[in-house]
Amino acid sequence: MSQARGRPLIFLAALGCAVIAGCASGTAPSAPAASLARTASPLPSQAAEESTPAGPVGSPGNPLLLGCQQESFIDPLTPLTRGPGDLEVGPLVFFGGKRLATASPPGFENNRSVKVALALTPGSSATVTIAASARDRVVITNPYSTVGGVTAATYHSCATEWGFFAQSFTFTDGQTRGCVPLVVRIGGQPQVHRVTISLFAGSCAS
Numbered sequence: 001m002s003q004a005r006g007r008p009l010i011f012l013a014a015l016g017c018a019v020i021a022g023c024a025s026g027t028a029p030s031a032p033a034a035s036l037a038r039t040a041s042p043l044p045s046q047a048a049e050e051s052t053p054a055g056p057v058g059s060p061g062n063p064l065l066l067g068c069q070q071e072s073f074i075d076p077l078t079p080l081t082r083g084p085g086d087l088e089v090g091p092l093v094f095f096g097g098k099r100l101a102t103a104s105p106p107g108f109e110n111n112r113s114v115k116v117a118l119a120l121t122p123g124s125s126a127t128v129t130i131a132a133s134a135r136d137r138v139v140i141t142n143p144y145s146t147v148g149g150v151t152a153a154t155y156h157s158c159a160t161e162w163g164f165f166a167q168s169f170t171f172t173d174g175q176t177r178g179c180v181p182l183v184v185r186i187g188g189q190p191q192v193h194r195v196t197i198s199l200f201a202g203s204c205a206s
Contacts, residue, residue: 064142068157091120093119094118112175117167119163119165120156128183139169181196
């Protein structure tokens, strides 16, 4: 388990709420009862995620794997809340994923990197891939990545706790706002979900 996880999470949640004019309460699943009793879900082998892994780590054919031990710590006294401004895809939640379209860049923006934290229900997994049309201008950045920005990442939550991952979308072409099309796959399901997150760019074409 990484050290001092509580403070970054609380700071990020507070920052997000402040800039987008408050977090709606929505559904509020209870946070874990004990912070030290984390039950790690074993990461599946890369072969289990992709029948034929291809390309460097972090590419669509070989997503970066982020598991229970790469989560940002959830304070057991702070409930994990969701609201209408969040974007949900099955068990996956992009915090502020809808509200960011009309939010103000200052406070989120840092060297063209926009914090869009995500969470997963306990014991679930999801693969998030930047759509082909945007891979030349935006990447996923995560503090636990050893290869820098990537175009695909697979997230696995702990078996008995919500998984919260502090990650960002980072523009690589100098822009500071735009539409980020994503392809999301839940677990090993064959179905894919195509969603677009607008980063201060108003309405985006689906």
